[in-house]
Amino acid sequence: MDSVLDLPIGKYGFPRLWLFVLLIIGSLILGDLNSRMADAHNLEQDAIFLQENVARLRVGIAQLKLDIESANRPENIERWAHEDAKLVREGEHLVVLIPGAGQKQETLALPSAQVSSSSSKFEIWLEFLFGK
DSSP states (O other): OOOOGGHHHHHSSHHHHHHHHHHHHHHHHHHHHHHHHHHHHHHHHHHHEEEEEEEEHHHHHHHHHHHHHHHTTTHHHHHHHHHTTTOOTTTTOOOOOOOSSSSSOOOOOOOOOOTTTTHHHHHHEEEEEEEO
């Protein structure tokens, strides 16, 4: 009785099914390794990006600390108060100009909203969204 075990290996060789299974398993392993290498590369790039951001933020924090120290100096506080906040020093007089009877006072003209009372809500929304 001839069985598969009694036959010489050279006659039948390695079955094609097992070769196909090994190729599939190998390609899955290579695909997994490839994705892991890509993930590692992306993580390295992210780490470099974050380190650069941290360095840039540290420089910004140092600059802000210098600005705060500069702003808290008494001479800078007094200059700001006199120029921007209109602090009146001793011996100075505050002058507020008021237009006379013949002079025209400048006013800020805001565009008036022209919505007719007959406009529907739909037309108002269309004008609001797209303008006319």
